[in-house]
Amino acid sequence: MxxxxxxxxxxxxxxxxxxxxxxxxxxxxxxxxxxxxxxxxxxxxxxxxxxxxxxxxxxxxxxxxxxxxxxxxxxxxxxxxxxxxxxxxxxxxxxxxxxxxxxxxxxxxxxxxxxxxxxxxxxxxxxxxxxxxxxxxxxxxxxxxMYSMDFEEFLWARGYDDGVVDGMLEHLAQSRPFSETEMTVYSGAFMDYCILGGMPAVVALYIGTGLFSGTLGIQRQLVLDYQEDIRKYASGMDQVRILNVFNHIPVQLARENKKFQISKVASGARFKDYRGCVEWLETSGMVNVCRCLSYPELPLRGNYDENKFKIYFGDTGLFVAMLDDEASDDLRANRNLGVYKGAMYESIVAEALHKSGYDLYYYKKDDSTLEQDFFVRTREWLVPVEVKARKGTAKSMRTLIASDSYPEIRFGVKLSAGNVGSSEHVFSAPYFTAFLLRRLLRAYDEGNAPMMDNLER
The missing domain is CATH 3.40.50.300 (P-loop containing nucleotide triphosphate hydrolases)
Incomplete structure (x- = not known):
C-alpha cells in the first residue's frame, strides 16, 4: 500500500x-x-x-x-x-x-x-x-x-499537490469566489472526508479502492480499540465513568444545545465525580474539549467557565462510526446527515481548528439566545467563527460585532456550504477551507489579506 x-x-x-x-x-x-x-x-x-x-x-x-x-x-x-x-x-x-x-x-x-x-x-x-x-x-x-489526517493531507492522498491548497488560500485572501467546478470538486472531496475521517487505514482503503466498502468496519474497530484503551489505562471506577462520557458524545452533539451535560451520562451523575474523566479523555487525545468563555474578550486562555464545555471526537470518523446503522447507511449512500447535520459540521470544524493549533472556545450568554460556536484570534482582535449547517444570517455573530460591549471583536468568519463572500463585517467561506483559517488570519496580520481590512467595523 x-x-x-x-x-x-x-x-x-x-x-x-x-x-x-x-x-x-x-x-x-x-x-x-x-x-x-x-x-x-x-x-x-x-x-x-x-x-x-x-x-x-x-x-x-x-x-x-x-x-x-x-x-x-x-x-x-x-x-x-x-x-x-x-x-x-x-x-x-x-x-x-x-x-x-x-x-x-x-x-x-x-x-x-x-x-x-x-x-x-x-x-x-x-x-x-x-x-x-x-x-x-x-x-x-x-x-x-501527531493527529489523524486533516483535509489538506486528505487532498494529498487524493493526488492534489501543494498548488491546489495555495490556490484555495489565495481565493480566501483575495475574497475571490471559487468557480462552480472548484466548489463541486472540493465540496465533494470534503464530504468524503467527513464520512471517512482522517485515520490513515480508513483513508488508505478508500484511496486504494475508490469505494466506501470496508471503511465503516475499520472505523468501528477503532472505536472498540479506544474503548479497550480506556479499560486498560484508566483505573477503578473511572473506567466506567470515562466510558460513559465517551459513549455519550454523539447523542449529546446531536442535541440543539451541544453543551455536554454530565447529568445525562448516568443516573445521579454529578459534575464533581466526572471532571477528571473529561480531562483524561482530552489528555489521551481521543477527544477535543471546547470550553465556554466567561466573556468574549482576550486573552482566551484562563478566561473560561470550567463547568461548561462541549466535547468533540479527535477524529470525526469515530463520530460516524458510532452512529446507528440507518444513519450511517444514509450518510454513505445519500450524503444525508439527518439530525446529525449541525453536529457533523461543527465537529469537523472543531477538528480542523484544533489540528491547526487552536485551543477551542465558544460562548453562551446566560439568559440569552446569544451563542457563538468558536473563537480564534489575530494579533489584535478576537474573531468569532460561526458554523452554519443551513443558510443563515449568523445573528449572534452580528450582535457581537455591532455591540460596543465587545470592543475586541471587529469582524467574524462564517463557514457554510456557500461560496466566498463578505457582508456587514462577516467573511463567508466554504466548510472545506476551515483548515486554512489560521493561515488566512496570519496573512491578515502580515498585511497580505487586504479583504480582511475592509471587513473591520
Whole structure:
C-alpha cells in the first residue's frame, strides 16, 4: 500500500537538519500513523536504524536495569540482540509503544548529553503514561503532537499537490469566489472526508479502492480499540465513568444545545465525580474539549467557565462510526446527515481548528439566545467563527460585532456550504477551507489579506 504523505514528514526532516536536536517524542492517539511515518523517515535518512517495540518485545523493558546512560542502554540492547549495531553519528534508535514502558523517557536526557545517537520515541496514551515517570527529561527532549489526517493531507492522498491548497488560500485572501467546478470538486472531496475521517487505514482503503466498502468496519474497530484503551489505562471506577462520557458524545452533539451535560451520562451523575474523566479523555487525545468563555474578550486562555464545555471526537470518523446503522447507511449512500447535520459540521470544524493549533472556545450568554460556536484570534482582535449547517444570517455573530460591549471583536468568519463572500463585517467561506483559517488570519496580520481590512467595523 502506497505511503500517505503527512505533515509530520516535513517536521522530521527539519528535526534531522537541526544540529542541536533533542531526542524526539511523537505523541498522538492510536492509529494516527505515527509508526509508519517514523519508519519511512528513518529508512530514508539513516543507514542504521534500531527499532524496539515495547508491546511486541517486552524483553527490552529490562534495558534500564543498569541505569539510564546511553552506553548502558546500548550495551543491554546489544546483549539481548547482538545483531543490533550502534554506529555513532548515523544511528537512529526508535523506541515505539513507549506507553508500555514509559520509564524509558527518563533516559532521553542522557542520550541528549551523550550525543552519539539520535532517538525518537512514539506511543499512544502518553499524556496518561507520563504521570508514572519521576523524571521525563524536561528540557532535553522535543515533543510533537501527531493527529489523524486533516483535509489538506486528505487532498494529498487524493493526488492534489501543494498548488491546489495555495490556490484555495489565495481565493480566501483575495475574497475571490471559487468557480462552480472548484466548489463541486472540493465540496465533494470534503464530504468524503467527513464520512471517512482522517485515520490513515480508513483513508488508505478508500484511496486504494475508490469505494466506501470496508471503511465503516475499520472505523468501528477503532472505536472498540479506544474503548479497550480506556479499560486498560484508566483505573477503578473511572473506567466506567470515562466510558460513559465517551459513549455519550454523539447523542449529546446531536442535541440543539451541544453543551455536554454530565447529568445525562448516568443516573445521579454529578459534575464533581466526572471532571477528571473529561480531562483524561482530552489528555489521551481521543477527544477535543471546547470550553465556554466567561466573556468574549482576550486573552482566551484562563478566561473560561470550567463547568461548561462541549466535547468533540479527535477524529470525526469515530463520530460516524458510532452512529446507528440507518444513519450511517444514509450518510454513505445519500450524503444525508439527518439530525446529525449541525453536529457533523461543527465537529469537523472543531477538528480542523484544533489540528491547526487552536485551543477551542465558544460562548453562551446566560439568559440569552446569544451563542457563538468558536473563537480564534489575530494579533489584535478576537474573531468569532460561526458554523452554519443551513443558510443563515449568523445573528449572534452580528450582535457581537455591532455591540460596543465587545470592543475586541471587529469582524467574524462564517463557514457554510456557500461560496466566498463578505457582508456587514462577516467573511463567508466554504466548510472545506476551515483548515486554512489560521493561515488566512496570519496573512491578515502580515498585511497580505487586504479583504480582511475592509471587513473591520
Amino acid at each position: 502506497a505511503y500517505l504523505r503527512r505533515k509530520a514528514d516535513g517536521f522530521l526532516e527539519a528535526w534531522r537538519a537541526d544540529p542541536n536536536r533533542n531526542p524526539l517524542v511523537i505523541k498522538g492517539p492510536r492509529q494516527v500513523g505515527k509508526t509508519e511515518t517514523i519508519r519511512r523517515f528513518a529508512s530514508r535518512t539513516y543507514d542504521n536504524v534500531i527499532e524496539i517495540n515495547f508491546v511486541e518485545e517486552p524483553k527490552y523493558r529490562s534495558i534500564t536495569a543498569d541505569g539510564y546512560g546511553a552506553d548502558q542502554i546500548a550495551r543491554n540492547i546489544s546483549l539481548i540482540d547482538p545483531s543490533k549495531r550502534f554506529v555513532p553519528g548515523d544511528t537512529l534508535i526508535f523506541f515505539d509503544e513507549i506507553q508500555a514502558f514509559p520509564d524509558i523517557a527518563t533516559s532521553l536526557k542522557f542520550f541528549r548529553i551523550d550525543g552519539k545517537y539520535d532517538v525518537i520515541c512514539s506511543g499512544s496514551m502518553l499524556g496518561i503514561s507520563y504521570r508514572q515517570i519521576e523524571s521525563n527529561s524536561v528540557g532535553y527532549k522535543t515533543d510533537y503532537e
